[in-house]
Amino acid sequence: MKKWLTLTATMLISFSVVAQEKVVLYNWADYIPDQVLKSFTKETGIKVEVATFDSNETMFAKLQLVNGKGYDLAVPTTYFIERMKRADLIQTIDKSKLKNLGNIDPNLLNQAYDPDNKYSVPYLWGSTAVAVNTDEIDAKSITSWKDLWKPEFKDQLLLLDDVRDIFVMALKVKGFENNTTNEDEIRQAYEALVELLPNVKLFLSDSPKLPFIQGNVPIGVMWNGETYMAQREMGTMEYVYPSEGVTLWVDSLVIPKGAENVENAHKLIDYILRADIGKTILEEVGNSTPNKATISLLSEEMRNNPMVVPPADVIKKGTYHRDLGEANAIYEKYWQMLKQSKS
Structure with a gap:
C-alpha cells in the first residue's frame, strides 16, 4: 500500500x-x-x-x-x-x-x-491612416484627413473604436499637436468629430477589415495590417497616408x-x-x-x-502617442459624448 x-x-x-x-x-x-x-x-x-x-x-x-x-x-x-x-x-x-x-x-x-x-x-508596429476600397472610391481623391468630411461620404465611413487614434485625426485637421492636454483644443477636436458623424457608419476595432470584405463600407480610418489583410482577401484595397501625417505605434x-x-x-x-x-x-x-x-x-x-x-517620408512625419496622465480622462469624456451622439 x-x-x-x-x-x-x-x-x-x-x-x-x-x-x-x-x-x-x-x-x-x-x-x-x-x-x-x-x-x-x-x-x-x-x-x-x-x-x-x-x-x-x-x-x-x-x-x-x-x-x-x-x-x-x-x-x-x-x-x-x-x-x-x-x-x-x-x-x-x-x-x-x-x-x-x-x-x-x-x-x-x-x-x-x-x-x-x-x-x-x-x-x-505600424500606422493609422485611411483605407479605401478602390472598386467604389478613387484613392487619389483622398490626400488629407479633411477629405473624410466630404458630404459624398455620408454613412460610408468606418472609424476605429480607438479614442486616441480618432482624436489625433481631428487634432491634425484643427492644426493642434497630437499629444495635447489642452482641454479647449480637445473640445475643438470633439466638435470637428461631431461634424463628421453624418459620414460615420460604425465604430469598430475588433477585425475592422470585415465590413470592407463584406461590402458594408468603402472607406475608413484603419490600421495598416487590417488593410493589408483586406487587400489580400479582396485585391481592391489601397492605404492612403494623409498629408498632415499619421499616427505611428x-x-x-x-x-x-x-x-x-x-x-x-x-x-x-x-x-x-x-x-x-x-x-x-x-x-x-x-x-x-x-x-x-x-x-x-x-x-x-x-x-x-x-x-x-511605410515610406521614409511617412515615418518622418508620423507621430507617436504619449500617455497623457490626468488628461486621459478629458479625452475619454469627449469620446463617450461623441459615441452617445452617434447612437
Whole structure:
C-alpha cells in the first residue's frame, strides 16, 4: 500500500508539472497565426492559451481588475506601456533569456515610453491612416484627413473604436499637436468629430477589415495590417497616408505583474523574435515588422508594399502617442459624448 501511495503521489506531482506547461497570451483578435502557436507548442511542449481584447482600454481595465493575474503575456500599444508601468501592472523582462533580441531594429528600441526596453519587446508596429476600397472610391481623391468630411461620404465611413487614434485625426485637421492636454483644443477636436458623424457608419476595432470584405463600407480610418489583410482577401484595397501625417505605434509584448508562467512567457517572446517566425507573422497579419532579420526573407512584392514597409517620408512625419496622465480622462469624456451622439 505504501509503495502504491508513493507511486500515486509521484504521478500526481508529474501531472501537476505537465499541467503548468502553458503560457496565457492576452492579445488583439487575429493578431498571431495559429500555425505559429502550434509550431511553438510542437517545439517546446508549451501550450499557448489565447484570450483577446478589442481595445487597449479593455485590456488595461481587465488586468487592473485581476491585478495582472491570469495572463502571462499581453500586447499593449505604445503609450499604454507607460500607463501599465505607473499602475504597477507589468514586470521587468529578463533580456538574458532572449537570444534573438538582436534581431530587433534599434530604431524601435529605447523609446520614451520604455527607456532601454526594461518592460517591453516590440512585436509589430505600424500606422493609422485611411483605407479605401478602390472598386467604389478613387484613392487619389483622398490626400488629407479633411477629405473624410466630404458630404459624398455620408454613412460610408468606418472609424476605429480607438479614442486616441480618432482624436489625433481631428487634432491634425484643427492644426493642434497630437499629444495635447489642452482641454479647449480637445473640445475643438470633439466638435470637428461631431461634424463628421453624418459620414460615420460604425465604430469598430475588433477585425475592422470585415465590413470592407463584406461590402458594408468603402472607406475608413484603419490600421495598416487590417488593410493589408483586406487587400489580400479582396485585391481592391489601397492605404492612403494623409498629408498632415499619421499616427505611428508599436505593439509590444509585456509580462503582467501576476504572471504565473514567466519562464514560458520568455520562451514565447524569444520564439516570436526568430526571423522565420517574424516572416510567418507578417505574411498573415500584415502591419510592419520590427524584426530587421525578417525583412530579407520577405518577397520583393511584400518589401515594396507601402502598407507593410511605410515610406521614409511617412515615418518622418508620423507621430507617436504619449500617455497623457490626468488628461486621459478629458479625452475619454469627449469620446463617450461623441459615441452617445452617434447612437
